[in-house]
Amino acid sequence: MALLKQTCAVVVFLGWSSVAFAGSCLPPAPLWMPTDPDDVRAYADLLRRDAETYFTDVERYFRCLDQQRRKVFLQAREATEEYARVLEFLGDVRE
Template structure:
């Protein structure tokens, strides 16, 4: 019974973890003529990248905070476990 409760708590904590995926940097052609021809598309790609990298940084900050909280909770649970099995 206790192992089932621990397993459930583990799954609940793991499910809360967020996957942060970094955006791909925009492609800029080496050919100046091609860069000029596609400048609107390339400019838009840069703007999207800047928006997405800001979201990525926020995601990393949120995940870091979540992981620290989880680590505190696991550390406290470990302390309770050690007290429980102490002779």
């Protein structure tokens, strides 16, 4: 039973850390803003569009990470259930 508890702890950890494995989610390039006031005024429209695009991409990225996390968490839950069945079987064999 202790092994099953350890396995459950691993599943929780995987759920929290699945973001690291979300290889299909690519973060947006960092937003760059000029510091020179003349450049800011000259490119104001472009800077606004770049910022809007950046924040839209950030939202898309976070949604992707959330989806990947849910997917991996469900996979880990299924693996835990399957492994619990194996442990039960092994416990029956040893007795």
